[in-house]
Amino acid sequence: MITKMKYFSMAVAIATLSACSPKATDNGIDLTSIDTQVSPADDFYGYACGGWMKNNPLRPEHARFGSFDKLIEENQEQIRVLFDELSKSDAATGTNERKIADLYNMGLDSVTLNNQGAAPLRPYLDEIAAVNTNAEKSAMIAKLHLRNASPFFAIYVSGDEKNSSMNIIGTYQGGMSMGDRDYYLNNDEATVAIRNAYRNYINNLFTLSGYSQEQADAAVETVLNIETKLAEAAFSRVELRNPEANYNKMSYKQLKDTYKNIDWDAYFSALGVQAQDVVVGQVKAMAAVDALMASLSLDEFRTYLAFNMINCAADCLSDDFTNAQFDFYGRALSGKEEQEPRWKHALAVPNSLMSEAVGEMYVKKHFSPESKERMVTLVANLADALGQHIDALEWMSDETKARAHEKLSTFHVKIGYPDQWRDYSALEINPEDSYLDNALRAVEFENRNNIAEAYKPVDKDKWLISPQTVNAYYNPTTNEICFPAGILQPPFFNPNADDAVNYGAIGVVIGHEMTHGFDDQGRQYDKDGNLNSWWTAEDEARFNERADKLVAQFDKIVVLDGEEGPVYANGRFTLGENIADQGGLRVAHTAFINSLNGNTPDPISGFTAEQRFYLGYAALWAGNIREAEILRRTTTDPHSLGRWRVNATLRNIDDFYKAFNVTEEDDMYLAPEERVIIW
Numbered sequence: 001m002i003t004k005m006k007y008f009s010m011a012v013a014i015a016t017l018s019a020c021s022p023k024a025t026d027n028g029i030d031l032t033s034i035d036t037q038v039s040p041a042d043d044f045y046g047y048a049c050g051g052w053m054k055n056n057p058l059r060p061e062h063a064r065f066g067s068f069d070k071l072i073e074e075n076q077e078q079i080r081v082l083f084d085e086l087s088k089s090d091a092a093t094g095t096n097e098r099k100i101a102d103l104y105n106m107g108l109d110s111v112t113l114n115n116q117g118a119a120p121l122r123p124y125l126d127e128i129a130a131v132n133t134n135a136e137k138s139a140m141i142a143k144l145h146l147r148n149a150s151p152f153f154a155i156y157v158s159g160d161e162k163n164s165s166m167n168i169i170g171t172y173q174g175g176m177s178m179g180d181r182d183y184y185l186n187n188d189e190a191t192v193a194i195r196n197a198y199r200n201y202i203n204n205l206f207t208l209s210g211y212s213q214e215q216a217d218a219a220v221e222t223v224l225n226i227e228t229k230l231a232e233a234a235f236s237r238v239e240l241r242n243p244e245a246n247y248n249k250m251s252y253k254q255l256k257d258t259y260k261n262i263d264w265d266a267y268f269s270a271l272g273v274q275a276q277d278v279v280v281g282q283v284k285a286m287a288a289v290d291a292l293m294a295s296l297s298l299d300e301f302r303t304y305l306a307f308n309m310i311n312c313a314a315d316c317l318s319d320d321f322t323n324a325q326f327d328f329y330g331r332a333l334s335g336k337e338e339q340e341p342r343w344k345h346a347l348a349v350p351n352s353l354m355s356e357a358v359g360e361m362y363v364k365k366h367f368s369p370e371s372k373e374r375m376v377t378l379v380a381n382l383a384d385a386l387g388q389h390i391d392a393l394e395w396m397s398d399e400t401k402a403r404a405h406e407k408l409s410t411f412h413v414k415i416g417y418p419d420q421w422r423d424y425s426a427l428e429i430n431p432e433d434s435y436l437d438n439a440l441r442a443v444e445f446e447n448r449n450n451i452a453e454a455y456k457p458v459d460k461d462k463w464l465i466s467p468q469t470v471n472a473y474y475n476p477t478t479n480e481i482c483f484p485a486g487i488l489q490p491p492f493f494n495p496n497a498d499d500a501v502n503y504g505a506i507g508v509v510i511g512h513e514m515t516h517g518f519d520d521q522g523r524q525y526d527k528d529g530n531l532n533s534w535w536t537a538e539d540e541a542r543f544n545e546r547a548d549k550l551v552a553q554f555d556k557i558v559v560l561d562g563e564e565g566p567v568y569a570n571g572r573f574t575l576g577e578n579i580a581d582q583g584g585l586r587v588a589h590t591a592f593i594n595s596l597n598g599n600t601p602d603p604i605s606g607f608t609a610e611q612r613f614y615l616g617y618a619a620l621w622a623g624n625i626r627e628a629e630i631l632r633r634t635t636t637d638p639h640s641l642g643r644w645r646v647n648a649t650l651r652n653i654d655d656f657y658k659a660f661n662v663t664e665e666d667d668m669y670l671a672p673e674e675r676v677i678i679w
Ligand SMILES: [Zn+2]
Pocket: 512, 516, 577, 580
């Protein structure tokens, strides 16, 4: 058994070792990340990540910087090298290589962008200023939706939640450019400051675009009035997590009869699709849009659309525009002190708008068949372990367990990159046109391709994020888990690390995504991806009882102790992610134990395999974060903050107590009857 004292002295020895050559001594754990002054039993996050936090201070361009973000930065560097090579090559016109290089170089060319000022925006604003009739207004909303702006509401195509093999069109509440209804409705000091910064931002955008100061002042009031009305009708982030409440399927006739002030024929015709049934995500929000369409003056309507247009174009315009955008979204909302270097933004444009063309080049350089093979095995091991957990659940009936097994066995697994690459040959990138024209053309190309899939069978092999993305996902309507090449790198997946560390890192990520299929939202979808309860009423009640206990635990977490009093985490909003973290940790641990076949690996760097598993997990969430960003994420991010993904989750897990000998005297300790285990 490791006592706290013994632990401390062992850690001192490590510190000496690590001073010479930390990586050489340990391929799985970066020993310099550990803060030996902190007891793992009191604050595991501080212990496992404290060194990392000291060694990686926030730079002015960061709102948050963690090991996750560090991998994203390394990833950007990999893509930058790729793009620089493309720029130097003489790739022929019309090839993906040429298109990517041209887009990238246009973004880097600040001289041209600054010379052009607001000029590239002019035709788009003139078009908005010319709308008159209701049909023209509705068509203009569609045009902006195709450009990724979301005035009034947003639109998407995806599998029908109640007929999951077919794609359907859905609407989603939107129109609030601050990003969340709370920013319009709350009146605490921090929110009021954000709102004032937003007023400045709107004002700046209009004056930079050539409007008079008087017009800009009026625009501020118009935009805020409209967005506040939309905010008042919007669901909260917690309400948005209830799939049934956000599924309101209407026939096209019903849609037209219910929201009469929108010319839906004109809207869908501009979108390029003949509408059939439509899922209205949030009926109250759409009713507010309908009312606004009737009550707004033509001038107010045009102003609101102009704002949406300028706001979506700003990051492809001159420094004046990007600075204004940074002042609000970067500084005021997230607490960043400085903009990121230009190349990062220039890189992000082709990387997102031609994502699979970039992905195809990326995986050739940065993803090996061996990695794919190891991942296939890991995923299979994790699935076996989750099956064992389902069997062992004491709160679930055999009937529901059988259904859970069915769902688990039909997971559609994607690893690395898609088998079929998207075709960009019809996309025109022309350096003779403005950067804005080209970027909007690429956005529209992507959105029109998505719209074209409406009312057709779901393509289950389509990837929802690109292979170079540092992330993973679970999609309930296709019951799929996806692990792109981008995340299959250290610290998530490390071919040179011992199994304990890999199971604690990528193993937990795999288990996390699998558990999403069984979290408070995911569990409501059946094996075919339909919103269709497969639970007995008793099992559902027992699940909810446990989930509520977990909500209460996280609700007690103080994320920031500010001058206006403590700010608490939102246990209901983060419930799905917290269930997934917990499930991921437990299932990956079982998979790791299974892989040992009864053997006990020798300690490495003084850490047992069990300890290395949890250190591997914590290392994923090491990071520093600004106070403004803590507040922003607490409002808008369904994931708990890194510190709590580690400390609050591990407090429920018995094996963690054993690994680090956590006892009643320690701060990490939670009495057994207070611990909650779901999967
Ligand atoms: Zn998740």
